[in-house]
Amino acid sequence: MLEYKIATQDTATPVSSAARAKGPVFLLSETENDVLYLFVKKLISESPTLANLTITTILPEAEFIILNANTEQWVWQTLHDLRSESEHFLTPLLVIGETEWESLSDVTDAVLSSPVRQNDMVEIFGQLSQIQNRLRQLEALPKSIGQSSKNRLLLLRYFFSRDPQLLSPQRNYRAKAGYTYPLVQLLLNTRAGEEISFLASVHEAQLLNAKLVDKVNICPHCDHTQINFREICPKCASLNINEETTIHHFRCAYIGRESEYKLGMKLICPKCSKELRHIGVDYDKPSEVMWCQDCNHNFSEPALSCFCLVCAAVFGPEEAQIRPIQEFVISETGYRAAEEGVLPGSGVLGILKKELGFYKNEVFAEYLRLEIARCTRYKTPSTLARFNLSAANEALAEKQLKNSRKFKKDFAAIIGQTFRTSDMFTDLSGGDILIIFTHTDTASTQIAFKRLAENIHKRFNVELKLKYEVFDLSSTATNLDNIWETLK
Ligand SMILES: [Zn+2]
Ligand SMILES: [Zn+2]
Ligand SMILES: [Zn+2]
Known part of the structure; x- marks a missing residue:
């Protein structure tokens, strides 16, 4: 629930003209009440730097958006509705929530936890105004532009207005590649992970610079990364293998598991029944310590097999595709394209x-x-x-x-x-x-x-x-x- 604290000693914060915010603010609360409205109204009347803000109920007019949330889930749902509309993708957005939800930092411009202090709001609006000022420099995108070019330019403009902004992959086991870029997912309105090919194409056009952060193995049949890597018998491909000390009896050349020789405290050869006394003289211990329970094959290195937990395909590890997972920043070319509204x-x-x-x-x-x-x-x-x-x-x-x-x-x-x-x-x-x-x-x-x-x-x-x-x-x-x- 939203609470509001008037700053006491620190009201004398210097007011720079750059931090002066102006424009209509759109407010949206998870629960139906007018607390947020009263709060922002009070804020505007009491803070000189926010005096030029107005409250609007018309979303397309909004130059700032504030979400007052009780649950993170509601924020995601609302962001999904807002950010997938190209008109609202770039609008500076603040979330006021129960706590400073960290997962939202990539997709919102600020998250404040309740109770909110007046000075924090003034500071946040200073930051949001800087974004808005950069957006005001930009001309509207041409109407004739195709959807894919439009999405590219919107993403570049997001970076342009929020410079420096890093687009980092977020771990997500539900995504095909195991990672997602939530901001791009909202923009494209796609399922988790499907934004990766879009980003790859923007990167290929040299509009983004990339840094490698991980490599994931991908199933060559279904493109998912949910692969189980198993060690198997190199001869019969059985999973039923284990490790046990191997003994080689010199005299009769028998090679077997240590358990086959053990008789009380003694080692007796199961083939020729002679006792083994001295290692290096009677017997040695070869390095092939892996045994297959099914075909009795003895080996030193098991083979590796991949089993896709999504499509059940079985394939060798050399068949798995390796996909780089990268984080992105806008390139100089991208910056220019954002500014001009034209893709090179x-x-x-x-x-x-x-x-x-x-x-x-x-x-x-x-x-x-x-x-x-x-x-x-x-x-x-x-x-x-x-x-x-x-x-x-x-x-x-x-x-x-x-x-x-x-x-x-x-x-x-x-x-x-x-x-x-x-x-x-x-x-x-x-x-x-x-x-x-x-x-x-x-x-x-x-x-x-x-x-x-x-x-x-x-x-x-x-x-x-x-x-x-x-x-x-x-x-x-x-x-x-x-x-x-x-x-x-
Ligand atoms: Zn085997
Ligand atoms: Zn023997
Ligand atoms: Zn698969």
């Missing part, structure tokens, strides 16, 4: 980048400066163009889906006809692209863009409204203030 290598921007090679913003800015100096001094023409391919991306999405390899090839060919390798490219957040067309005047640049649209129309039968602006770099009258601003 996907869509026309990806092809463009691959075909032409893009410069980093700061390097591009340096080239631009040199080009302007060169053009104004020698009066040679050069043009800077800014254009955006997101319209093309949307228009061409369907073509791309149908036959992505052919599309890539065709689009790359058009790119090759339109641009020269001596042109210089960079891309800005929001999908804008800047190009320096060296030795080209503005009229020729416009013809190049016209040709690009025509070629796309011819090849893909898509009418394209390419938006672009051109700037004459040889003219001192050209104002590039906006461009410099975007390149910062």
